[in-house]
Amino acid sequence: HIPAYSCICFRTFELGLEVMLRRVVSLPLLHVRGGAITVKRGKKTVPFNPSSPRHVCVVGSGPGGFYCADALLRWHPTVKVDMIEKYPFPFGLVRTGVAPDHPEVKNVTNRFEGVAESDRFRFLGNVQVGEDVSLDRLRQHYNAVVLAYGASSDRTLGIAGEELGNVFAARDFVNWYNGHPDYVDLQVDLSGDAAVIVGNGNVAIDVARMLLKPIAELEKTDMTEHALEKLSKANIKDVYVVGRRGPVQAAYATAELREIAAVDGTKLVVNESDLALSEADKVEVEKSRAMRRKMEALIKLKDDQKGKNAEKRLHLRYLLSPEEVKGEEGKARSIVFVKNRMEGPAGKQSAVSTGEVEEIGADVVFRSIGYKSTSIPGLHFDSRRAVAANKMGRVVDANGEPDRGIYASGWLKRGPIGIIGTNILDSQETARSILEDGLNCTLPEVEGEGWDTLRQEVNKPATSFSDWKRLDEEELRRYESPSSLSPFRPPPPTAHTRTRTRTPPPPPPPITPPTLAHTYAHSLHTRAHILLHSHEY
Ligand SMILES: Cc1cc2nc3c(=O)[nH]c(=O)nc-3n(C[C@H](O)[C@H](O)[C@H](O)COP(=O)(O)OP(=O)(O)OC[C@H]3O[C@@H](n4cnc5c(N)ncnc54)[C@H](O)[C@@H]3O)c2cc1C
Incomplete structure (x- = not known):
C-alpha cells in the first residue's frame, strides 16, 4: 500500500527524468515535501510540472x-x-x-x-x-x-532603375519556376540575349543553371509547367553572374560551380585578370580548405573549357558593384557597374570602388543578394x-x-x-x-x-497533413496516366517522386466534380486550389 501522493511523486519524477535523459537538458533541483514536488524559481517555489510543455x-x-x-x-x-x-x-x-x-x-x-x-x-x-x-x-x-x-522578403540593390520592367528578385523567379502559387503570373521576359544575375551565392547559380540548362534536361525534373513552357522559348545566350568581391570570397559552393560548368551547351567564361590573387587573397586561400578547393576548381574548369564550342555562355564576373540599371521603354537593357578592388588584411577584406565603370547588356536582371x-x-x-x-x-x-x-x-x-x-x-x-x-x-x-x-476565430478552413498527402498522391497518380494531363505534358517522375511512389498509389481521393473539371496542371497553384476545394479541415 503505497500512499497515492508517493505514486504521484514517483511518476512526476520519472517523467521529468525521462525528458532529461532523452536529451541532455539540466533537471532543476527538486524539493519534495509532504507529497509535493516543487522547484525554486527566483524567490518563489512553484510545483514541478514535468509534463510541461503540454x-x-x-x-x-x-x-x-x-x-x-x-x-x-x-x-x-x-x-x-x-x-x-x-x-x-x-x-x-x-x-x-x-x-x-x-x-x-x-x-x-x-x-x-x-x-x-x-x-x-x-x-x-x-x-x-x-x-x-x-x-x-x-x-x-x-x-x-x-x-x-x-x-x-529579400534585400534590394537600392540603385536607380531597379524598378524597371524585367528586373526581378531571384526569389520571385525561384518561386515562379517552382510553382509557388503567389508567383504563377510573374511576367518574366526571356526573349532577349543577355541575363545578369547580381550576387554570388548558390541561389544566383541556381537561377543561372535554370536559364542555361537544355530544356530536355529540365523536362526530366519536376519544374512547374508554366516555367518549362517559357524556358523552352527563351533566347538567353549569355548569363552573367556578378559579384562585388573577388572569386576567393564568392559565396557559392564548389559543388554548385562544378555542376553549372558541366551544363551541356554552355561554356564557362572567366576573365584572366579576376584570377590574379592579392597577397591577402593568397593568405585566405591558404587558411581555408573550402576556398582553396573553390579556386582550384574555378581555374581548372576555366582551362578545361577553353576550346569548348557552345551556344550559350556563363560569364562569372567579379569585383563589380551595380550602380544603375539602364532601360528602354520601361524595360531593363543594361547595368552600369563600378569596378572594385579588395582592400584590408586577410579575412577582413572589403570591396572598395576604383571609380572605373563597365556597362553590361542585360535584357533581364535578377538581384540575388540575400533573402530577408x-x-x-x-x-x-x-x-x-x-x-x-x-x-x-x-x-x-x-x-x-x-x-x-x-x-x-x-x-x-x-x-x-x-x-x-x-x-x-x-x-x-x-x-x-x-x-x-x-x-x-x-x-x-x-x-x-x-x-x-x-479554429472558431479563424475565418477560413485549415488543411490537414492527410489532405496534403491525398493531393500529393493524386498528383503522382496522374503522372502515371498521362491522358489526364494538360497538353503541355509534365515530366516523368524524378528520383524524388519515384522514392515517394514506392508503395502503390491509393485510389483517387474524393475531389469534388468542379475541381476535377479544371485541367490538371503541374503547379502548386493548382495543387492548392484542389486542396482547398476538396476538403475542409
Ligand atoms: C532558392 C534556394 C535554394 C536552396 N537550395 C538548397 C539546396 O539545394 N540544398 C540545401 O540544403 N539547402 C538549400 N536552400 C536552403 C534551405 O532551403 C534553407 O536552409 C531552409 O529552407 C530554411 O528553413 P526555414 O524553415 O527557416 O525556412 P523556410 O523553408 O522558408 O520555411 C518557412 C515556412 O514558414 C511559412 N510561413 C511564412 N510566414 C508564415 C506565417 N506568417 N504564418 C505561418 N507560416 C508562415 C512559409 O510558408 C514556409 O513554409 C535553398 C534556399 C533557397 C532560398
Whole structure:
C-alpha cells in the first residue's frame, strides 16, 4: 500500500527524468515535501510540472519548423505539437526554393513526413500567423510558440532603375519556376540575349543553371509547367553572374560551380585578370580548405573549357558593384557597374570602388543578394540583422530578457544562411531550450485549448497533413496516366517522386466534380486550389 501522493511523486519524477535523459537538458533541483514536488524559481517555489510543455505551436513548416517539432516529439514523451503553415502545403523552401533539378535534396521531405505521422502532431495549413491569427492569441493557447516562418522578403540593390520592367528578385523567379502559387503570373521576359544575375551565392547559380540548362534536361525534373513552357522559348545566350568581391570570397559552393560548368551547351567564361590573387587573397586561400578547393576548381574548369564550342555562355564576373540599371521603354537593357578592388588584411577584406565603370547588356536582371526575414506584430525583432532577437532560440526583448514562451528556429533565428542540414542542430538547440524551460517551470501555463478553440476565430478552413498527402498522391497518380494531363505534358517522375511512389498509389481521393473539371496542371497553384476545394479541415 503505497500512499497515492508517493505514486504521484514517483511518476512526476520519472517523467521529468525521462525528458532529461532523452536529451541532455539540466533537471532543476527538486524539493519534495509532504507529497509535493516543487522547484525554486527566483524567490518563489512553484510545483514541478514535468509534463510541461503540454502543447507547443510551431509556426512554419520548413526545415526550421520540422526539425524542431521532430526533436520535441522525440525528446518529450507527452508534448503535443500543432504546426501552423501559411500555405495549404508543407515544407517551405524545400518545395519552393530548392531547384527542381536537385530531387535528392527534396527527399528530406520523406523524413518530415515521418514526423507528421506522430499522433501527437497536427498540421494546420492555410493559416497565416500575423494575419489569420495573432501571435498574442497563440501565446494564450500554447505553452510555447516556435516561430520558424523563414525569410519571405529579400534585400534590394537600392540603385536607380531597379524598378524597371524585367528586373526581378531571384526569389520571385525561384518561386515562379517552382510553382509557388503567389508567383504563377510573374511576367518574366526571356526573349532577349543577355541575363545578369547580381550576387554570388548558390541561389544566383541556381537561377543561372535554370536559364542555361537544355530544356530536355529540365523536362526530366519536376519544374512547374508554366516555367518549362517559357524556358523552352527563351533566347538567353549569355548569363552573367556578378559579384562585388573577388572569386576567393564568392559565396557559392564548389559543388554548385562544378555542376553549372558541366551544363551541356554552355561554356564557362572567366576573365584572366579576376584570377590574379592579392597577397591577402593568397593568405585566405591558404587558411581555408573550402576556398582553396573553390579556386582550384574555378581555374581548372576555366582551362578545361577553353576550346569548348557552345551556344550559350556563363560569364562569372567579379569585383563589380551595380550602380544603375539602364532601360528602354520601361524595360531593363543594361547595368552600369563600378569596378572594385579588395582592400584590408586577410579575412577582413572589403570591396572598395576604383571609380572605373563597365556597362553590361542585360535584357533581364535578377538581384540575388540575400533573402530577408520580416517581423510580425508582437515579436521582438532585431531589425538591423533582420532576425528574431534570440538567445539559443529563446526570443528576448530589448534588455535581453526572455519573452517567456516565445522561441525561434531556422532562418528567422539565425538569418538566411545555411543549407537544410544546418537547421538540424539549430532547431535542436531551440527544442532543448524549450524542454529546459519546461523542467525549470518558466514556461507560461495557459488556459486555452490550442487550435480546437482558435479554429472558431479563424475565418477560413485549415488543411490537414492527410489532405496534403491525398493531393500529393493524386498528383503522382496522374503522372502515371498521362491522358489526364494538360497538353503541355509534365515530366516523368524524378528520383524524388519515384522514392515517394514506392508503395502503390491509393485510389483517387474524393475531389469534388468542379475541381476535377479544371485541367490538371503541374503547379502548386493548382495543387492548392484542389486542396482547398476538396476538403475542409
Ligand atoms: C532558392 C534556394 C535554394 C536552396 N537550395 C538548397 C539546396 O539545394 N540544398 C540545401 O540544403 N539547402 C538549400 N536552400 C536552403 C534551405 O532551403 C534553407 O536552409 C531552409 O529552407 C530554411 O528553413 P526555414 O524553415 O527557416 O525556412 P523556410 O523553408 O522558408 O520555411 C518557412 C515556412 O514558414 C511559412 N510561413 C511564412 N510566414 C508564415 C506565417 N506568417 N504564418 C505561418 N507560416 C508562415 C512559409 O510558408 C514556409 O513554409 C535553398 C534556399 C533557397 C532560398
